[in-house]
Amino acid sequence: MLEIKDLSASIEGNKILKGIDLKVNPGEIHAIMGPNGSGKSTLANVLAGREEYEITGGSILFEDNDLLELDPEDRAREGLFLAFQYPVEIPGVSNSYFLKTAYNEKRKYQGMEEIDAADFLMIMKEKMKLVEMDQALINRPVPMG
């Protein structure tokens, strides 16, 4: 499913990743561990397609697609999700609007019809109940509180 081969990457001239190999099959859960500065975040950022990193060698295949050829948004739409350690704040944009937009981008990518705000709110409320999340979060800005 995900195949990283001899991946090297650097940022601002500093070599961080030096020949990583990793193969992840469907259904597997992998945890990457290591001391501070060993390149865990760099690997995650490179997979997600952050621009500051320069890929100096190797390849990444994600479900037979060359991941390095895709823009970050297309990688996300293909199903690669990065949970942020320090999510950024986007003032004035509510969680519900943000999530609906993201959800619809994915649906569009998969050739499905976009869903409207009312239907999305239903889905969201249902899922929030499932994880016992406070409904007040819906209208808060991304991703405060």
Add this chain to the structure above:
Amino acid sequence: MSTELEKIESLAKKEYKYGWTTDIESDSLPLGLNEDIIKALSAKKNEPEFMLSWRLKAFKRWQQMEEPNWAKVNYPKIDYQKISYYSAPKKKKKLKSLDEVDPELLRTYEKLGIPLAEQEKLAGVAVDAVFDSVSVATTFKDKLSELGIIFCSFSEAVQNHPDLVKKYLGSVVPATDNFFASLNSAVFSDGSFVYVPKGVRCPMELSTYFRINAADTGQFERTLIVAEEGSYVSYLEGCTAPMRDENQLHAAVVELVAHKDAEIKYSTVQNWYPGDSEGNGGIYNFVTKRGICKEENAKISWTQVETGSAITWKYPSVILKGDNSIGEFYSVAMTNNMQQADTGTKMIHLGKNTKSNIVSKGISAGKSNNSYRGLVKISKHAEHARNFSQCDSLLIGDKCGAHTFPYIDVHNTSAQIEHEATTSKIGEDQIFYLNQRGISTEDAVSMIVNGYCKEVFRELPMEFAVEAQNLLSLSLEGSVG
């Protein structure tokens, strides 16, 4: 790093969507400005004597005035003798209904997305459409007149309600107020007039679309809104103009008068041609807007979304004369490419317990310059006056400028004044975060900017809020949506 920046900058560039000229015969006065031109203009409009003498007085004063140069804007000197001061679509007869309106004109409105006929029925908005300088169609007038509300073109008001015009014209912005206001007073060709009688709540949003058309024609609009005791009115002003190479001068004046317990809400979406990416062409928008809360508990609220014009010079203000009166100013000013904006507000506190609230959001992209300039003045007798100001600036790219010039002038120690200001850039972190949730960079920028402007957009009437969001996205997007 720099590629991301370039991407954002290129997103911020787009062609002006409303660029075309309508082919309609115009009936213009010769270029230039002198007493004879003013007399001819006044005669063309069949004005009573008091109007002509008022215009001439303003012109005399204007001749002695100097063009102001304190704003942070640059432009070549304007030759006021090379401007035509009147242009009206040639009409054969008086228009009674939309069917009689020049079909070419109606098509222009449709391109602008203002189908008058439809808007009449669907939106419940009465539109007094100003095409160049003469109002061509006024809708919903009957319904409004049942309530005693007068909503008509300024020319009609001069003909049909001369006493009201005489009483209020120049009562907030005198003919001698400033260079551009005096010029307007001398040569204004038309505009809108609203009068809401005592105790009446205007049941619909009143709306006017301005559009500059004939080449080399300065547009001098004059709007006067009077709200009698205990009344309420919400007025919308939206504008677009066709693409032109010559700079077009626009010097409008808006006067608002709110009597005891009355409320006036004035909203503007301004999208005039800003010039090309090299700074050629575009509208010079030099506007004087001022309202007075004449008696106690009056309220005036200005909301503006300014995305167009090569130069914007505009400070919608409120004179808080009545005790307990309230003044508000909500503004989004977006500049791109070579655009320049110097805009803000003046809140003049004269009465006791007067309150004012200022929220200004500036967005600069390209090589543009965006300045907030505001004055909060608390006079000696304004006991317990309060003001809150918030001025935020958002920068897109690294070649633009944002400036804030808040003036605070307090003469009463019981006043409470708060001022907050922030400057931020659209962060690559924010864009990457949204990218990683499947949202394209273009949509991400639009989402961030619209979120940033939310506090102002929610002050706009519903239909305008949607339009304003589209406008901002349009102004930012690479492709026209």
